[in-house]
Amino acid sequence: MPRLVMKFGGTSVANVERIRNVAAHVAREVAAGYEVAIVVSAMSGKTNELVAWVKDAAPLYDEAEYDAVVASGELVTAGLLAIALRKAGIAARSWQGWQIPILTSDAHGSARIEGIDGARLDAGFARGEVAVIAGFQGIHEATGRVTTLGRGGSDTSAVAIAAAIGAERCDIYTDVDGVYTTDPRVVPKARRMERVTFEEMLEMASLGAKVLQVRSVELAMVHRVPTTVRSSFDPPDNARPGTLICDEDETMEQQIITGIAFSKDEAQITLRGVKDSPGIAAAIFGPLADANINVDMIIQTVSGDQSTTDMTFTVPSADYDRARTVLDAQSGAIEFAQIEGATDVVKVSAIGVGMRSHAGVAAKAFRALAEKGINIRAITTSEIKFSVLIDSAYTELAVRTLHSLYGLDQA
Amino acid sequence: MPRLVMKFGGTSVANVERIRNVAAHVAREVAAGYEVAIVVSAMSGKTNELVAWVKDAAPLYDEAEYDAVVASGELVTAGLLAIALRKAGIAARSWQGWQIPILTSDAHGSARIEGIDGARLDAGFARGEVAVIAGFQGIHEATGRVTTLGRGGSDTSAVAIAAAIGAERCDIYTDVDGVYTTDPRVVPKARRMERVTFEEMLEMASLGAKVLQVRSVELAMVHRVPTTVRSSFDPPDNARPGTLICDEDETMEQQIITGIAFSKDEAQITLRGVKDSPGIAAAIFGPLADANINVDMIIQTVSGDQSTTDMTFTVPSADYDRARTVLDAQSGAIEFAQIEGATDVVKVSAIGVGMRSHAGVAAKAFRALAEKGINIRAITTSEIKFSVLIDSAYTELAVRTLHSLYGLDQA
Incomplete structure (x- = not known):
């Protein structure tokens, strides 16, 4: 069966009602015949709350402890989404970064993914389970400590998981419906792009477009993972495809400047x-x-x-x-x-x-x-x-x- | 060096200011020459919030996912306390249940501790580190999944850790200053006991006294871990000893009925x-x-x-x-x-x-x-x-x- 990674950011999982909505998006893809891995962020506001506590406890905090605290937000949403999926009749289990494991460097607070062992996820797919994965985090093998990938790191988690399990596509669900030619708040005439190349998206992300984390685009480009940016607020039974980030030879538009x-x-x-x-x-x-x-x-x-x-x-x-x-x-x-x-x-x-x-x-x-x-x-x-x-x-x-x-x- | 376990409940770690106060209690015991392991609960209210989300997501939730969600609260306090201790100049690191590991049965939601490997904690003590341990949780070895011990399980975590590391005593810090002859809200003349036997405390906990979880008292009795109940709200530099739960031959009072x-x-x-x-x-x-x-x-x-x-x-x-x-x-x-x-x-x-x-x-x-x-x-x-x-x-x-x-x- 083809595989699909779906990533949902903080506003898409902000409360239990929205988590149920996410489950409905997942149900659609399961019904379409995909083996699905989902990557979730913390509920919106939660990571900021945790970071504020850490800084209150000590302005010069220990980075490893920062990670131990801040990585907890994603565990909550992963478990809740697994529960909501099971309620909707879809076999699912949550995965914490260290359980897979997602191996990273020991650069606490901004760790790099060094490898993902897909074997346990494969076994889960073989059991017919949707995998619900806590984003933004991993484990450093030598120390056994929890690491985080830096703010927005769940996008990177999603693309890395997609590469590791050989997913056909990585869908990044967010609160906007795609990548625009520029910020629509500045230019009301900005257009949503249907397709954009990895290289262009990488430049746009590096040069100020905030829709995707730069590292996630790099990773998608290196591993050639077709990635979309699309809205979790579309009706689950009528969701638009969003913007596809893909190889140059798959793009249609022949504009000189795309964004x-x-x-x-x-x-x-x-x-x-x-x-x-x-x-x-x-x-x-x-x-x-x-x-x-x-x-x-x-x-x-x-x-x-x-x-x-x-x-x-x-x-x-x-x-x-x-x-x-x-x-x-x-x-x-x-x-x-x-x-x-x-x-x-x-x-x-x-x-x-x-x-x-x-x-x-x-x-x-x-x-x-x-x-x-x-x-x-x-x-x-x-x-x-x-x-x-x-x-x-x-x-x-x-x-x-x-x-x-x-x-x-x-x- | 003698070892000591200190356990702090939800009201004692309700916010960063109280966590700093906990750090001061720990500093006193470190200065007194103890190798200290601390067990913490989630900030008060946090576990209830997580449980409410789980039940909202599905009234008939999956117990393993419940554990994945609900065990996250203790990770936050463990990390924050480690940060606060380091700020106070005390070497410390946080430990999640699976990192030690604390091995439990797979009875999710009310797992029993089956064994604690003290080797990693020993190594930490040898490095001069205080161990800050997330209470209430462990890992089931065969499935690799996070488990919880049931409400109030952090008391049980603390006593089990004390037994595993050969601690001289397990101090349970709470919002009351000891065990009373009965509920002082009902009998204003109720007296705080200086000492009570394991057997008596076990009966009192089983019969309605809420100060300690029954299982933690059982465990303390089986492993003969002298355990105190004392207040985290006492000034750290002038903290009263609370009530000592100990063997019968160490009790002084010769009353027929103790509570x-x-x-x-x-x-x-x-x-x-x-x-x-x-x-x-x-x-x-x-x-x-x-x-x-x-x-x-x-x-x-x-x-x-x-x-x-x-x-x-x-x-x-x-x-x-x-x-x-x-x-x-x-x-x-x-x-x-x-x-x-x-x-x-x-x-x-x-x-x-x-x-x-x-x-x-x-x-x-x-x-x-x-x-x-x-x-x-x-x-x-x-x-x-x-x-x-x-x-x-x-x-x-x-x-x-x-x-x-x-x-x-x-x-």
């Missing part, structure tokens, strides 16, 4: 009058890397007198203060005239695999933004996307401009 | 005019036993005409309706004139190891109750206790009468 993403979690730092000498980039960016600060866009411009240069780059806004401190500590090693920073900036990105085969896609955007009087502070491009850093006040205008420019507006 | 217990969870059934023939008792009580109904007091009285008999017995009030149904179904097999029942009855018991060596202890009580006009419906006695069944309206009067009669009133 516009934006991220406000950016901060810009500019070092003016840097003495230009070999190794200067390493002197600046080495210490930032040592401090685990992820530098994104980098622009180097030669200044008027040719002997100095201006260096502009972005860091996550959460790391902005720390980056300034690191650079101040390096002021002996790096000679520069002045340091400037800005946190009221946004990175707007256009993504599409069609960029590979079309020239001048980005240039068109720079012109359109200039015509609206939007100043571009920095640019980065890759094979299938380009990003511009602009003042955050222009976010909506820029996103709408690009959305129209590339023909993404709803008919 | 008065009462239970309102009783119902009386009387079969009048039962045709007296060999095997009649088996015909009545066999079907009740088959229906898992626990019959307690039994009285058979010969009626006037000598050929029939009246049969009176008690069952738990929760089983009263079911018992009536079972007996009605047997009306072909048992000939009787009439069936009567009463649920407004109470069983009042007096307990004391001194009864063994003193005659007429119970007779004195029957006289005293008769003088107050209290009608005794049934009597049972054992080596160290006697119980009378009376109208529940007389509960307080009877308890106070016996409490004074045996010299238990506070000076």
Whole structure:
């Protein structure tokens, strides 16, 4: 029998009534002939409550204990869903991460899945049981301790389970009905996509679209697991298919740009009058890397007198203060005239695999933004996307401009 | 180093502030030189919340899934207490039941502890760590599933852990400061006992005193684990020792009766005019036993005409309706004139190891109750206790009468 993984997030299992609704979605797929594994998050709000208690108990908490506490929320929903399924006449049992086991690294709080033993799940399928799996967690084999995968980790659990059991598809049920060309709250004309490639979805998730966790998309891409994003609030007997994330050769749409993403979690730092000498980039960016600060866009411009240069780059806004401190500590090693920073900036990105085969896609955007009087502070491009850093006040205008420019507006 | 088990119930860990208070109690014992294992319950109210969700999901829920859900509450408090202890500078780690492991039967919802492997806890003590153990739960080895020990099971966890690690003592911290001669809400003159024997405590717990779970007292008696009941609300730096439950030869007090217990969870059934023939008792009580109904007091009285008999017995009030149904179904097999029942009855018991060596202890009580006009419906006695069944309206009067009669009133 074909296998299917269905993942339900916190709002989809927020209370017992919604858990019953989830059971109805599962019943539909069981009736359609699938062997089904379900991955559930904690009831919405529960994980935040647990995290708050941990931080109250000790601001500098032990990560392993954090995991022991925070992983408990998913156990509750997994058990309740198994009960609701059995009530609906569907054989089911719940699985805690360590019972399968889902083996992870020991990076508590943000562990990586290292392997999933599918044998026990296989045996369950052979008994005709639906597997209800607590998401977001695993076990580190050597220590025997419970680990968590980081916030949103249940998406990653679901894709990893799908790869491990050879599922035909991984359906991520959420409170939206698919992946949109951009945030519909910013652009009312945003369109739900029927299909999007793994590569595009990965860029969109990395560049600010919050619908899927980046790691889950990476994993789906590596293991070629067709993954959908769809709504758990559709009627179970008439649920729409949502957006399918799949290989490029399975996509139909031939648009050059498929989506516009934006991220406000950016901060810009500019070092003016840097003495230009070999190794200067390493002197600046080495210490930032040592401090685990992820530098994104980098622009180097030669200044008027040719002997100095201006260096502009972005860091996550959460790391902005720390980056300034690191650079101040390096002021002996790096000679520069002045340091400037800005946190009221946004990175707007256009993504599409069609960029590979079309020239001048980005240039068109720079012109359109200039015509609206939007100043571009920095640019980065890759094979299938380009990003511009602009003042955050222009976010909506820029996103709408690009959305129209590339023909993404709803008919 | 000597070892100590400390158990904290739901009200003692109801929030993070109280968990910090628990950490202070633990710090005192660590400073006193103990290797400490702590057993915790879920935060008060949490288990009830989980049980309510389970019942909402399906009134006839699967017991294994019930356990998977309900055992999660203790994981939260164990992790939070480990964090609070580390914050207080005390090395600590949390342990889930399956991690130790605490092996149990597969009677989900009311599993029995079959064995505890102390090796991992020993290794933790050798590393200088306090062990913070989630109470109320274990794992069934063959299925690998989480089990729970039934309500109040954390007391049993604590005593079993104490036996397994060879602890000098098991301290049960709760919201009262010890075991009283009777319920102080009924008898304001009730006295806190300094010591009570295992046997007496077992009878008191069985007969209605709610301070400790019956199974935990049984286990303490079998393994001779000195156990105290004491208050977690005492100041950590000035905590009173509470009541010590210990062997008879370690008790000081030489009272004949040490406590008065009462239970309102009783119902009386009387079969009048039962045709007296060999095997009649088996015909009545066999079907009740088959229906898992626990019959307690039994009285058979010969009626006037000598050929029939009246049969009176008690069952738990929760089983009263079911018992009536079972007996009605047997009306072909048992000939009787009439069936009567009463649920407004109470069983009042007096307990004391001194009864063994003193005659007429119970007779004195029957006289005293008769003088107050209290009608005794049934009597049972054992080596160290006697119980009378009376109208529940007389509960307080009877308890106070016996409490004074045996010299238990506070000076």
